[in-house]
Amino acid sequence: MKDLLDSPGSWTVDQADGLRRLFARTGCTIVPLVSNPHVKASGVAVERLAAALAMQGCKTLVVDAGETSPPPAEASALELAPCIERLSQHIAYLAARGLPRRYVDTHGSAARLLDELTRLVPDAQVLLLHASAPDLARLCTGRALRPVVLASDHPEGVKHAYAGMKLLAQRSGWMSFDLLMLAPDRSPRVEPICKTLADCADQFIGASLRAWAWIDPLTPAREAPSASLQALVQAHVELDGPGPHISWQAAHGAAAISAHRN
Numbered sequence: 001m002k003d004l005l006d007s008p009g010s011w012t013v014d015q016a017d018g019l020r021r022l023f024a025r026t027g028c029t030i031v032p033l034v035s036n037p038h039v040k041a042s043g044v045a046v047e048r049l050a051a052a053l054a055m056q057g058c059k060t061l062v063v064d065a066g067e068t069s070p071p072p073a074e075a076s077a078l079e080l081a082p083c084i085e086r087l088s089q090h091i092a093y094l095a096a097r098g099l100p101r102r103y104v105d106t107h108g109s110a111a112r113l114l115d116e117l118t119r120l121v122p123d124a125q126v127l128l129l130h131a132s133a134p135d136l137a138r139l140c141t142g143r144a145l146r147p148v149v150l151a152s153d154h155p156e157g158v159k160h161a162y163a164g165m166k167l168l169a170q171r172s173g174w175m176s177f178d179l180l181m182l183a184p185d186r187s188p189r190v191e192p193i194c195k196t197l198a199d200c201a202d203q204f205i206g207a208s209l210r211a212w213a214w215i216d217p218l219t220p221a222r223e224a225p226s227a228s229l230q231a232l233v234q235a236h237v238e239l240d241g242p243g244p245h246i247s248w249q250a251a252h253g254a255a256a257i258s259a260h261r262n
Contacts, residue, residue, distance in 0.1 A: 028118055028124060028125060028126070028127060029058070029125065029126045029127070029236060029237050030114075030126075030127045030129060030140060030143065030145055031049070031053070031126060031127070031128045031129065031148065031233075031236050031237075032129045032131070032136045032139075032140060032145055032147040032148065033045065033046065033049060033128060033129065033130040033131075033147070033148045033150060033180070034131075034132070034133050034136060034147050034148065034149045034150055034161070034164040034165075034168070035065075035066030035067055035068070035069070035130055035131055035132050035150060036066075036149075036150040036151060036152070036157055036160045036161060036164070037066070037067040037068055037160070038152065038154055038156040038157040038159075038160050039150050039151065039152045039154075039157050039182050040152075040217075041152075041182050041217035042066055042068060042069075042130075042150060042182075043257065044182065044215060044217045045130075045150055045180055045182055045215060046062060046064060046128070046130050046257055047221065047257045048215055048225050048229060049128055049148070049180070049229070049233065050062050050091050050128060050257060051224075051225050052225040052229050052230050052232075052233040053090075053091075053126050053128065053233055053237070054088070054090040054091055055224070055225065055230060056230075056233060056234060056237055057090075058090065058125045058126045058237055059089075059090050059091075059092075059123050059124055059125045059126070060090060060091050060092070060124065060125070060126040060127075060128055061084070061092045061093075061094065061117060061121045061124040061126070061127050061128070062091065062092065062093045062094065062128045062130070062257065063094050063096050063099075063117065063127060063128065063129050063130065063131070064093065064094065064095055064096055064097070064130050064257070065096035065097055065098070065099055065100055065129070065130060065131040065132075065135060066097065066130045066131060066132065067097070067132055068097075069095060069096065069097040069130065070095040070097060071095060071097045071098060072094070072095050072096050072097070072098070072099050073095070076099065080094070080116060080117070080120060081120050083095070084117075084120060084121060087257065091257075092121055092124065093257055094117070096131075099113065100113055100131060100135040100138055100139050101135070101138075103116075104138055108138060108141075109138060109141040110135070110138040110139045111138075111139060111140070111141050111142075113139060114127065114139060114140075125237075126237060132164075133163070133164040133167040133168050133171075134167065134171075136168065136172075137167070137168060137171040137172045140172065141172075144174075145172075145174060146174065146176045146177060146178060146210065146236065147164075147165075147168055147174055147177055147178070148177070148178045148179070148180050148232070148236075149161045149164055149165055149177050149178065149179050149180065149197075150180050150182070151179060151180070151181055151182070151193070151197070152181065152182045152183055153181070153183040153184075153187050153189040153190055153193060158193055158196075158197065161179070161197060162197060162200055162201070165177055165197075165201055165205060165207060166204075166205055169205045169206070169207050174207075175205075175206065175207045175208065176207065176208050176210050177201065177207060177208070177209050177210065178209070178210055178211050178212065178213075178232055178235075178236075179194060179197060179198075179209055179211070179212035179213075180212070180213055180215065180229075180232075181193070181194065181212060181213070181214045181215065182215050182216075182217050183214065183215075183216070183217075184216055184217075184218065185216040185218070185219075190214055194209070194212045197209060210235075211228075211231070211232050211235065212228075212232075213226060213228040213229040213231075213232045214226070214228060215229065
């Protein structure tokens with residue numbers, strides 16, 4: 001009721017506040033990872049992306065809010081700061097399943113959660129947001145981003161990946177995507193699936209699948225991220241001036257994410 005009774009001038013204030021929020025953190029790159037409940041090893045994808053970002057020299061806050069991610073600690077109802085765990089020099093982690101919807105305002109935006117997180121972790125150069133397509137649309141209202149879509153070589157995983165691209169194209173206007181495939185090494189289905197998803201995105205959505213990387217979920221966590229994954233990540237952060245490249249040994253620490261998801 002208060003919104004209906006507010007004076008017309010309040011709309012100008014709201015719009016100005018939204019613009020300030022949109023441009024306040026231009027130095028913080030957002031990497032949206034579209035969650036997929038049909039991909040059993042989604043935690044591996046989060047872990048490997050975080051490791052690849054660390055190798056770029058980026059200090060990354062992982063916000064793990066997918067459908068199968070762990071829920072936030074009970075303390076999150078009062079304060080988020082105690083719930084953010086520093087896993088290494090370059091990686092901080094927040095278990096956040098269901099958390100974005102707590103921050104939805106009357107306009108359907110959950111962007112104030114990102115405001116709060118960047119305030120609590122001011123040194124974060126990257127926010128890796130692992131969340132469902134609807135939650136990513138709520139969190140990143142008005143931002144120009146290229147989401148990374150998660151898929152597997154299972155038919156339901158492929159269908160869900162396509163549905164996520166379609167929803168984000170319609171709701172957020174995002175028309176360029178990357179693809180992260182989780183499948184066993186040498187799976188003959190991976191390349192045909194990537195081509196099919198790219199063709200469907202182009203023909204039925206008008207969107208582009210820019211690049212893709214392949215992760216074997218059985219690859220040991222201590223192995224360095226693949227060249228294709230590193231190239232995919234670098235494309236997301238290079239325009240924002242990432243830190244210097246560091247060695248894999250120095251970057252290691254992302255494997256601790258797995259412990260938080262089990």
